[in-house]
Structures are given as structure tokens and as C-alpha cells.
Amino acid sequence: MRLENKVAIVVGAGQTPGETIGNGRATAILFAREGAQVLLVDKRIESALETEQIIKDEGGTASSCAGDVSVDADCLAFTNICVERYGKIDILHHNVGIGVGDRGPIETAESVWDKMLDVNLKGAFLTSKHVLPIMREANSGSIIFISSIAAICSMNAIAYKASKAGMNSLSQAIAIDNARFGIRSNVIMPGLMDTPIAIEGISKAINKTRQQVRARRDAQVPLGSKMGTAWDVANAAVFLASDDAGFITGVNLPVDGGQSARIG
């Protein structure tokens, strides 16, 4: 029960439909198993409600709320709802991220760039903008952003890469600016994970079977030649959210089976 008596918001707590579990859903479930009360926010409320049902079936505490992270009023609204329902906010877990349609600058449409930066980077700014005053008042809090090793590794998907690199910088700035309030801000950079957004998404985009996509991704991972799962991200998130990580802030933690450590 490492998160006993804590209140968490998980933004992007639903999931893309698919064979496996997504990062946001697994994290919300693990937060609840560790004793947190969890507000589940998602643009698709029906998907957040599925996560809520899983948590309630296990005896945990959760409720849902519709919200789009790229809309300022939505971010303010779910922040207020969390305080109304649970009285405080100890943890903000920002999981939302999209990544389709971008390549190099020549091939990437302006609309794709704008949408990706809007959701991935502006969304992270807006969620923290509204949650931070509550955390400052309490003189404590833990913010976790789900970035990607794309932020630091070579990747020809410029909008996704730039949005995640921006997120790393945003987190570092928040960490330094809010340390005096006892607030920590950290980033998890997942590598290749076996989640629906990756497997189902890529297999549709490049017209290959899920097995072919999995084999190609597994082969790139140094540790055991196997992708990670959403539970690997969730376990790292529980640690960073908990008091066990009380002296850790401003960190970008790869959860990638060593992929980002391989140079050359």
C-alpha cells in the first residue's frame, strides 16, 4: 500500500482497444491497488469508465471524468472535480500522448504538427498549470509525465519527438520552480512497449500482422529481446509517485530494456 491515503489524477486513463493493456490503464489500476483514490480522466469517457469498473471490481476507489487535455477549461474542470470529490491532489500522472502521421519536415503536414504539439505538449502544460496551485497550497505533490525515449533517441517522426523532448524540458522546469514547495516532477520515457496504441496502431498503419510488428519490435530490445509491457511503466510510476522517491525530482527515467543506453 505505497500510495495509501493519496489522491491521484490519471489523465489518459482509458485505452486504445486491443489485445493487451495500455500504459494509462495499467498505471491507474496499480495506483488503486497501492491504496490511492484515483480520478480517471479521458477524452473518451466510456474508456475511462471501463478502467473504473476494473478498479472497483478489485475493491479499489476510482471515479471518472471526461476531459480533453488540449482544452484549458477541461483541465481546470477536472482539477476542481478532483478536489471536490477527494479533497486534495497528491499525484498528477499525465499519460496522454498521440503519434500518427508525422515523418520528416518535408513530409509532415502543418496540421499534423499542430495537433501533436497541442495534445502532447500543450496538454502537459495545461494539466500542470491547474494542478500546481493545489499542490503548492499543500506543500507537496508528485507529477509524472509519460514521455518517450523518442525524445532522446534517433527517430524520424519530428512532431512526436519534438513534443516529447519539450515535455522533458517542461518537467525539468516544473521540478526546479516548485522544489521549494515540496513538489516533485519526473518523466518516464517508455521504450518499445507491447501496448495496443503501438501494436494495433502500427500494424494498421504499415499493413503488417500484429505478430510481424511484435517480432520487429522485440528484436530491437537489448534486455531479453522482448518489449516491455504497460505494467513496467506502471511499476515505475508507482515508485515515482510514492514517498520512496521523496528525494527524486527533475529526472527522465527510461523504461526501455536498455534501448536508449545502446550507442552505435
Ligand SMILES: NC(=O)c1ccc[n+]([C@@H]2O[C@H](COP(=O)([O-])OP(=O)(O)OC[C@H]3O[C@@H](n4cnc5c(N)ncnc54)[C@H](O)[C@@H]3O)[C@@H](O)[C@H]2O)c1
Ligand atoms: N506503447 C509504446 O510503445 C509507447 C512508447 C513510448 C511512449 N508511449 C507513451 O505512452 C502514452 C500512451 O500509452 P497508452 O498505452 O496508455 O495509450 P492509449 O492510447 O491506450 O491510452 C491513451 C488514452 O488517452 C486518451 N486521450 C487521447 N487524447 C486525449 C486528449 N486530448 N485528452 C484526454 N485524453 C486523451 C485516449 O482516449 C486513450 O484512452 C503516450 O504518452 C505515449 O506517447 C508509449
